[in-house]
Structures are given as C-alpha cells and as structure tokens.
Amino acid sequence: MADNETQPTLTPDEELAATITAAIGAANLVNAQRLPRIKEGLTKGNLTSNDWKLFAELGSATKEGADAK
Amino acid sequence: MKMPLQQLTIGGFRGATQLVEIKFEDKPVVMIFGENGTGKTTIVDAIDFVCNEHAGNLEGRQSTPVKDFLPALGSRASELRVDLKWCTGTWKATLAGSKAKVTGAIARPKAKILRRAQILEIVDAQPAKRYEAFSRFVAVPNVEKSESTLREADRVAREDFNTSARNLDTAREELRKLYREAGEPKPDIQTWAKSKNDTDPQDLNRRSSHISNLIALVEAATRSLTELNRAAGQATSDALAVQSTTIALEAAEEVSEEAKSDLLKLLDSAAEYLTLHENEENCPVCEQPVDRAMLLTRLAARKAAGAAVAEASRKLDSAKKQEERAKILVGSEETRFLKASSDLAKGFQGSNEDSLKAKQIPWDQYAALLGDQPIPNTPENRTSGEALHTICADCLDALRADRDVVAKELENLRAIKNQYGFVVKYAKQAKQLESLSNKLAALLSIVETVRKDFVDNALDSIRKRVDTLYSKLHPGENIGDIKLQLDPNRRGSLNVSSRFESEADVPPQAYYSEAHLDTLGICIFIALAERDATSDTLLVLDDVLTSADQDHVQRFIEMIHDEVKLPVLITTHYRPWRDRYRYAKGPVGNVHLIELLTWTKAKGIRHTKTKLEIDELRDLLGKEPMDRQAVAAKSGVLLEAALREISILYRCKLPFDAEGKHTLGEYMSGLETKLRKLIKCVAIATPQGSSVSNETTTEFQPLLEAIESITWIRNLVGAHFNIDGMNLSETEVRQFALAACALLDALICRKCGELPRKNQGSFFSCGCKAQQLHPLTSPGAQTAQIGN
Numbered sequence: 084m085a086d087n088e089t090q091p092t093l094t095p096d097e098e099l100a101a102t103i104t105a106a107i108g109a110a111n112l113v114n115a116q117r118l119p120r121i122k123e124g125l126t127k128g129n130l131t132s133n134d135w136k137l138f139a140e141l142g143s144a145t146k147e148g149a150d151a152k
Numbered sequence: 153m154k155m156p157l158q159q160l161t162i163g164g165f166r167g168a169t170q171l172v173e174i175k176f177e178d179k180p181v182v183m184i185f186g187e188n189g190t191g192k193t194t195i196v197d198a199i200d201f202v203c204n205e206h207a208g209n210l211e212g213r214q215s216t217p218v219k220d221f222l223p224a225l226g227s228r229a230s231e232l233r234v235d236l237k238w239c240t241g242t243w244k245a246t247l248a249g250s251k252a253k254v255t256g257a258i259a260r261p262k263a264k265i266l267r268r269a270q271i272l273e274i275v276d277a278q279p280a281k282r283y284e285a286f287s288r289f290v291a292v293p294n295v296e297k298s299e300s301t302l303r304e305a306d307r308v309a310r311e312d313f314n315t316s317a318r319n320l321d322t323a324r325e326e327l328r329k330l331y332r333e334a335g336e337p338k339p340d341i342q343t344w345a346k347s348k349n350d351t352d353p354q355d356l357n358r359r360s361s362h363i364s365n366l367i368a369l370v371e372a373a374t375r376s377l378t379e380l381n382r383a384a385g386q387a388t389s390d391a392l393a394v395q396s397t398t399i400a401l402e403a404a405e406e407v408s409e410e411a412k413s414d415l416l417k418l419l420d421s422a423a424e425y426l427t428l429h430e431n432e433e434n435c436p437v438c439e440q441p442v443d444r445a446m447l448l449t450r451l452a453a454r455k456a457a458g459a460a461v462a463e464a465s466r467k468l469d470s471a472k473k474q475e476e477r478a479k480i481l482v483g484s485e486e487t488r489f490l491k492a493s494s495d496l497a498k499g500f501q502g503s504n505e506d507s508l509k510a511k512q513i514p515w516d517q518y519a520a521l522l523g524d525q526p527i528p529n530t531p532e533n534r535t536s537g538e539a540l541h542t543i544c545a546d547c548l549d550a551l552r553a554d555r556d557v558v559a560k561e562l563e564n565l566r567a568i569k570n571q572y573g574f575v576v577k578y579a580k581q582a583k584q585l586e587s588l589s590n591k592l593a594a595l596l597s598i599v600e601t602v603r604k605d606f607v608d609n610a611l612d613s614i615r616k617r618v619d620t621l622y623s624k625l626h627p628g629e630n631i632g633d634i635k636l637q638l639d640p641n642r643r644g645s646l647n648v649s650s651r652f653e654s655e656a657d658v659p660p661q662a663y664y665s666e667a668h669l670d671t672l673g674i675c676i677f678i679a680l681a682e683r684d685a686t687s688d689t690l691l692v693l694d695d696v697l698t699s700a701d702q703d704h705v706q707r708f709i710e711m712i713h714d715e716v717k718l719p720v721l722i723t724t725h726y727r728p729w730r731d732r733y734r735y736a737k738g739p740v741g742n743v744h745l746i747e748l749l750t751w752t753k754a755k756g757i758r759h760t761k762t763k764l765e766i767d768e769l770r771d772l773l774g775k776e777p778m779d780r781q782a783v784a785a786k787s788g789v790l791l792e793a794a795l796r797e798i799s800i801l802y803r804c805k806l807p808f809d810a811e812g813k814h815t816l817g818e819y820m821s822g823l824e825t826k827l828r829k830l831i832k833c834v835a836i837a838t839p840q841g842s843s844v845s846n847e848t849t850t851e852f853q854p855l856l857e858a859i860e861s862i863t864w865i866r867n868l869v870g871a872h873f874n875i876d877g878m879n880l881s882e883t884e885v886r887q888f889a890l891a892a893c894a895l896l897d898a899l900i901c902r903k904c905g906e907l908p909r910k911n912q913g914s915f916f917s918c919g920c921k922a923q924q925l926h927p928l929t930s931p932g933a934q935t936a937q938i939g940n
Contacts, residue, residue, distance in 0.1 A: 095290060095291060095292045096293070099292045100294075100295055102606060103295065103602045106598045110598060112594055112598070124298055125294065125298045126295075128295070128298050129297075132302070132304045132308065134301070135302045135592060136305050136309065136588070139305075139588050139591035139592045142591060
C-alpha cells in the first residue's frame with residue numbers, strides 16, 4: 084500500500100450531487116440551509132422519502148421562517 | 153506537454169533478471185521498440201506494479217501465483233524492486249506476500265495501461281461488461297438511490313392529493329345534494345352553505361326540547377289519569393267485597409250459638425289457658441275441680457262447630473282493610489293527576505307552538521290548575537284536569553309531527569355543517585398536498601433531468617472524443633459515427649453502435665474488420681483514460697499495433713502526437729512504426745526512441761537509445777577509418793527516403809513499378825527542372841526570450857545538383873563489389889554523404905525532426921510548423937492532396 088493515496092477526484096455521484104444541488108438551489112425550491120444536507124444525501128444515497136417531503140414542505144422558507152417552525 | 157516519467161529501475165521482476173535502469177527524456181512520447189521476448193511487457197508490468205499495485209499479466213491467474221512468478225527467474229521475492237522516478241517524486245515498490253507494497257512521498261501517479269489482449273474486450277464485451285469500463289464516469293448509484301426515494305415521496309404525495317381531491321369532490325357533491333334538497337336558495341351554494349354553517353342550532357334544539365317536553369307532559373298526565381282510573385275502579389270493587397263478606401258473616405252467625413263470634417273468642421281463650429297451664433286442677437272462673445282433659449276435648453268440639461263464622465269474620469276484616477287501602481290509593485292518584493294536570497296547564501299555556509295556538513284553549517277555565525300553590529283535591533278540579541288533558545291529548549299528533557320536523561331540520565343542519573366542514577377541510581388539505589406534490593414533482597424533474605443530462609453528457613463527451621480519434625485514424629472510410637447508449641431496458645448496460653458504409657447505428661462487431669475494431673478499442677480506451685486523467689497520468693499502450701499499412705501507421709502517429717492529451721509510453725515490436733520516426737516521417741523530435749536488445753537470462757533486459765538514420769550517418773562519418781561502403785549505402789538510403797517523400801508530395805512522374813520501388817536516379821529524374829527551381833526549405837526559429845521569429849530559406853536546387861553529380865558513388869561504393877569504386881577517394885565518398893546530410897538538414901525540422909508533409913494551403917509544414925516546404929504544387933500540376 085502506498086503511504087499516501089492518490090489525489091482525491093470527485094466520483095460521478097459527488098459531481099452529480101453538486102450539480103443537482105446547485106440546480107435545486109437555483110430553482111429556489113428548497114431552503115438554502117438544507118442544500119448541504121441534500122448534497123450529502125445524494126452523494127451517499129441516504130435521503131429518504133420523508134427527507135424529501137420535509138425539504139419540500141419547508142420549501143424556500145427564510146431562516147427565520149424555518150426556525151419559527 | 154512533457155514526459156513526467158523520468159526514470160524506471162527494475163530488479164528481480166519478471167524478465168529483469170539483472171537490475172535495469174531506464175532514464176526517460178523530457179519528450180511527450182516514449183517509444184520502446186523491441187522484438188518479441190526482449191522485455192517490453194516486463195517494463196509495462198513494472199509501471200503497472202508501482203502505479204496501480206497490479207501484477208500485470210499475472211494478476212488473477214491461479215496457475216501462476218504472483219508470489220511465485222512475479223520475481224524474475226532465479227530471484228527471490230525479497231529481491232524484487234521497482235523504483236519509479238516521476239517529476240513530482242519517487243516511489244518504490246516491493247512484493248509483500250502476493251501484493252505490491254509501495255512507498256512514496258506524495259500522491260502516486262496513475263498509469264492507464266492498454267494491452268493488446270484488452271483491446272477487443274472493450275468493443276466486443278457484453279453490454280453489461282462494457283458498462284463496467286464506463287461506469288466510473290457514468291454510474292451514479294447513490295444519486296439514483298436518493299432519486300428513487302424522491303420518486304416514492306412524489307408518488308405518495310400525488311396519491312394523498314388525489315385522495316384528498318376525491319374526498320373534496322364527495323363532500324362537495326353531498327353539500328350540493330343538500331343544497332338541492334333545500335331548494336337551491338339564492339344567491340349560491342357557497343353563500344347558503346356558509347350561512348348554514350354559521351347558524352346556531354340552539355334555537356332548534358330548544359324548540360325540539362320544548363315540544364318533547366309538552367309531549368312528555370301530556371303523556372305523564374295520561375299515565376296519571378290511567379292510574380287514577382284504575383285505582384278508582386279497584387276502590388269500587390273493594391267496597392262491593394266488604395258488603396258481600398258482611399252478608400256472609402251474618403248468615404254464618406244465624407246457624408249456631410257457638411257460631412257467635414264473641415263466644416268463639418272466649419272458647420279460644422279458655423283452650424289457650426288450659427294448654428298453657430297443664431297443672432291447673434280447678435276451673436279459673438268457678439274454682440270448682442274440673443277434669444282437665446275432658447274439658448279440653450269439650451272445648452275443641454264446641455270450637456269446631458263455630459269455624460265457619462270465624463272464616464267469614466276473617467274475610468270481612470280483610471275486605472275492609474283492602475277497601476281502606478284502595479281509598480288511600482285513589483286519593484294519592486287524584487293528587488298526582490292534579491299535579492300532572494297543573495304541569496300540563498302551565499306547560500301548554502307558556503308554549504308558542506302554532507299547533508297549540510290553533511286550539512285556542514280557554515285558560516280562564518283552568519285557572520285553578522295554573523296556581524302556584526298545591527291544587528286542592530276536589531271533584532271540580534279533577535274534572536277540570538280531565539278536560540284539559542282531553543284537549544291537550546288532541547294536540548299530541550300535531551306536536552309529534554312538529555317534533556319530527558324540527559328533528560329533521562336539526563339533522564339537516566348538522567349534515568350541512570358536517571359537509572361544509574369537510575369541504576373546507578379537504579379544500580385546505582388538497583391545496584397543501586397539491587403544493588407539496590408540485591414541489592416534489594419539480595424536485596424530481598430537476599434530479600431526473602440533471603442526472604440524465606449528466607450521464608448523457610458524460611457518454612456524449614466520451615463518444616465525441618472516440619469519434620474524433622477514430623475519424624483521425626480512418627478519414628473517408630465510411631466508418632465511425634460512434635454512439636454510446638445506455639440500454640433503457642437494462643440497468644448497467646451500455647450499447648455501442650456505429651456507421652458502416654450507408655448503414656447507421658449498426659454494431660461495429662458485426663461489420664468492422666479486426667483491424668478497425670482494434671483501432672476502435674484503442675480510441676475508446678484513450679478517450680476513457682483522458683477523461684479519468686489527472687496531471688499525473690501516463691498513458692501506456694503495450695504493443696497495441698501489430699500490423700497496419702503505411703497510411704494507417706502514419707495516421708496513428710499523427711493521432712498520438714496531435715490528439716492525445718496525455719504523455720504516452722508506447723511499446724511495440726512493429727518495426728515500420730519505429731522506422732517512420734527514424735526516417736523523419738513523424739515528429740521524432742517529440743519522441744524518445746528506446747530500443748530493447750536481445751534478452752538473455754544472464755543479461756536480462758537491455759536497452760539502448762534508438763538512433764535516427766541521419767545520426768547514424770553522422771556517426772559513420774565521424775569514425776576513423778571511415779567505413780566507405782556503409783557511409784555510401786546509408787547516404788543513398790536516406791536520400792531515397794527523402795526524395796520519395798518529395799516525389800509523393802509533388803506527384804512527380806516516375807517509371808511505373810508494380811512494387812513501388814525506385815532507384816535514387818529515378819527519384820532524381822522525376823524532379824522536373826521547373827519544380828527544382830521553385831522548391832524552397834524555410835526554417836522558422838524563435839530565439840529564446842524573443843517574440844520575433846527568424847526565417848532561414850534554403851534553395852533546394854543547389855543541394856540537389858550537388859548530389860546529382862555524384863549519385864553514382866552510391867552504386868560504386870555502397871551497393872556492389874566494384875573495382876572502380878575502390879579507385880574513389882575517401883574525400884569523394886565523404887562529399888556524397890555530406891551533400892546528402894545537407895539536403896536532409898534543409899528538409900527536416902530541427903525542432904520536431906519531421907519532414908514537412910502537411911498541406912497548409914500554400915506550402916507544406918511539419919507537425920510543429922517550424923519547417924516549411926514551398927511551393928504546394930508542382931508547376932502545371934493539380935493542387936496537392938497529400939498530407940491533408
């Protein structure tokens with residue numbers, strides 16, 4: 084084994100997750116605060132139906148609005 | 153582009169029975185030429201071992217375990233070493249068990265290695281297997297997993313919305329039905345329903361309760377009157393019983409003296425006394441001695457004679473008691489009835505029910521029943537109560553009907569309120585669910601579209617690259633138009649199609665020749681390697697071109713130099729490929745040519761730098777004593793090679809030869825005088841640190857004339873045994889060689905080492921464009937096509 088791994092490059096999942104997240108952000112469909120979670124969930128494949136429902140329900144609410152909930 | 157691979161040291165590895173060290177020049181392409189069995193694959197395996205921790209050809213073979221067969225013959229596993237020096241660091245690989253152990257300072261370089269055996273696998277593999285090769289660029293299983301849950305969320309939301317919408321429709325329809333039943337009041341159903349919903353049902357409830365109360369009062373009075381009548385009947389019956397039992401007693405007393413009831417009582421008392429006083433010997437009344445036993449017997453006899461009177465007397469007593477009770481009960485029932493009548497009077501008098509008002513009850517006649525004090529139990533009051541009861545009982549049906557109407561109204565109102573509530577609730581719910589469903593659908597649309605675009609773009613990008621490379625290799629051959637498509641019906645399955653002649657979208661495996669499939673496989677591999685490449689990636693092509701005609705070899709060389717964006721290490725045993733570089737038919741200035749010498753177990757892998765033909769001629773000229781024959785022969789061959797290219801470029805007229813072989817003299821004769829005068833060699837050089845280029849123009853004709861006058865030297869000295877040749881001086885042979893070198897130096901690019909062959913519109917140029925050859929066409933000839 085090498086002492087150092089080769090330079091990390093983005094996997095297709097990571098690359099696509101970033102593109103999708105940017106598109107969702109641009110469409111203003113989801114609160115910007117949730118975008119990192121979406122990106123991570125897409126990359127790892129662990130977003131559930133309920134997660135998506137929650138994102139959609141919370142929508143593009145502002146931080147204050149989201150916190151108020 | 154530079155060669156990042158600087159040095160490779162191999163010891164005890166495969167064919168490297170002795171330590172071998174290869175230093176690489178800083179040129180973008182390395183070509184290692186060697187006959188079969190000289191160690192080409194060992195070098196590639198060594199790069200694979202240190203860069204990819206891969207055991208090369210031995211990987212995965214059970215019959216030749218890595219641990220036993222990766223070490224060179226006669227070497228121990230511990231002696232195996234591969235050192236790789238890269239522009240960014242050094243890595244050392246040893247064998248640990250059956251795995252590579254690599255140590256190095258920083259991120260390791262990548263080697264993308266294509267071996268001969270793998271070429272067809274790429275094209276000819278099953279779609280699923282082929283997909284594996286592409287999957288690292290297009291497979292997005294995690295995103296697809298999350299997309300799947302999003303699709304499920306969208307489906308559920310749509311179903312929920314549909315359910316809610318159906319519920320709303322049902323509630324609306326029910327409300328509409330109620331609206332129709334209500335006669336569709338103006339202005340509209342919405343206003344009506346809202347108004348009904350706002351209506352307080354208390355009034356209706358109160359009225360319903362009031363009517364029920366009135367009915368209850370009537371029913372209570374009716375029950376009370378019934379009970380009174382029954383009690384009165386019983387009392388009458390009981391009075392008659394007293395009369396009849398009195399008559400019966402009088403009749404019994406007439407039958408005997410003893411039957412008189414007072415005597416019987418006296419006899420009972422005497423018998424009781426004697427029974428209680430067993431020792432009494434005298435009569436307690438006359439105090440005379442008595443026969444007690446005989447007296448008791450006599451008393452019993454006399455009592456029996458008056459039993460009938462006694463029974464009659466008992467019945468009379470009983471009848472009198474019953475009569476008394478009946479009278480009390482009648483009184484009680486009369487009082488209760490009067491109370492019920494009073495309640496009835498008060499209840500009915502205070503009612504505003506239309507059905508009662510219609511009766512016009514004369515309340516002044518029932519004033520006694522309306523007082524607050526208990527009503528005296530008099531026959532007048534009872535009669536008054538009975539009369540009122542009769543009137544009220546007549547209202548009972550109307551009251552019950554009213555009660556039913558009110559109950560229905562209440563039920564209706566409740567139903568309207570319910571349905572209106574449902575409409576409001578489901579409308580709100582449906583709106584929320586529709587919004588949620590729309591958002592989820594929009595999210596799904598984005599995820600699906602971006603994912604499909606991503607995969608399509610990735611495949612399209614690879615496809616375009618493959619097509620570019622392939623069309624470079626096979627221009628105008630009616631093949632190509634490569635398409636890569638995911639099978640819509642099978643997950644992880646990739647189809648490849650292409651054009652063949654006039655047919656589009658055909659599987660290349662079905663129609664392409666093996667050579668065309670080979671080059672397609674190579675192009676796909678290069679496209680994938682480029683896509684996966686980082687700044688530290690080396691492309692290794694291990695003996696991928698085994699046989700090809702000169703044109704295809706030339707195009708392959710051009711593709712490697714002009715199109716491939718990675719540093720390339722090529723191994724080959726295909727001599728024509730190597731020799732094109734040696735005879736300046738490729739940009740040899742950008743290639744480090746390495747030649748492997750014959751391998752033996754004792755010497756292992758050996759290599760030397762491949763010399764260009766012109767360099768070899770110069771070496772021969774530098775040796776003392778000079779090898780006259782070799783110098784003359786080499787000069788002749790080099791001149792033939794150069795003039796052949798000139799003849800092709802300018803379409804010179806040469807005697808026909810079926811095999812295309814021509815002598816030096818024929819090439820010379822083929823160059824017409826007009827053309828000779830026009831040909832100019834222009835070298836363009838930009839001095840270091842300057843932005844201005846210098847052009848050096850050399851006329852071709854003087855160089856040619858210098859050779860033409862002494863071409864015979866080649867035949868006399870360099871081709872055959874010839875006595876005349878022996879008479880020639882060394883100076884003359886040297887003059888011939890130097891003239892050849894001068895011509896070649898004028899023609900060949902000093903930068904890339906290639907002859908100008910590419911049509912630039914008005915002249916030919918080499919690959920790096922630092923060398924030009926004017927003109928483009930021979931006087932009077934058609935426009936040159938070569939090199940386009």
